[in-house]
Amino acid sequence: MDENNKKIGRNKKDSNDDMINLVDNLNRQDDVKYNRRSFLKATVGASVTLGLATLPFSIKAMMDDGAKDVNRVEIAKLSDVPKGESFKFGYPTEDDMALLVHTKNGQLKAYNSKCTHLSCPVFYESTKDVLLCPCHKGYFNVSTGHPMAGPPQRELPLIELEVIDDVIYAVGRKIRHG
Template structure:
């Protein structure tokens, strides 16, 4: 076969643009930017992000097991049955509400409404926690919303009574 025929065999028969679309493809780019390379990059990035968050996960697990120090709230005789007492826990910026129910139970919650952070008050007559901003109601028994716009329950403050004094011993932010 002559060189002239060999070259003609590799030439396109038409100058139509649709037929000559493959002329702009570069084999190096095809190998460099293929599906396998993309998947390798995606898996590598996922593993790197997972490993980067591992220390934070370990820290969160270790912190949740630690006992919190007891914080003195008030003497129980200063909060008669059917009344409430305002205090700050776990920091001075976090307002909270201690409720001494008519049945003699002690309940404590952070008193910022989970809707728009308005203060929550104890309503003795109805035995509910009320957010007056948008008429949000929470159950005194468990802090769950019963009416109004709030969708999440109030953060629970765990309490203990020692020698007639109420102590806060932990906080539980619940979801669901």
């Protein structure tokens, strides 16, 4: 065979320029080991593995009916807290100060009475029907516990109430965000 009729291999050009024959400088083993498809397979495999590892916890959370031990604490008699007044008590422990408010329109609301800004005590201001933190003039809505003015950004933890035979009980606490 003469030089003009020599057979050119697959993916090869009749040139010695490295930029034209780029396939020659690839190592097949490195190409298989470090390509995008292998990376994506490893990523998907790791995601599936982590998902399966958390599956038992997800199933337990779905099967939990939400029934917890009721931490029922007697606060006061309804007749002892007139409309437009408040009552201090401890919940869930005696050291966690809380505030029961019997609003002017007859609602019963209770919140932990530590301001969510710097933990100063919160008081019921009956003339304005708001909860007030006097340290930095923080105001909270008495119906929802959400901040209305001042530096507090988070709402007060809500204490769930029950009234049975003229007795007010604290039965749970919700720490809400949003």
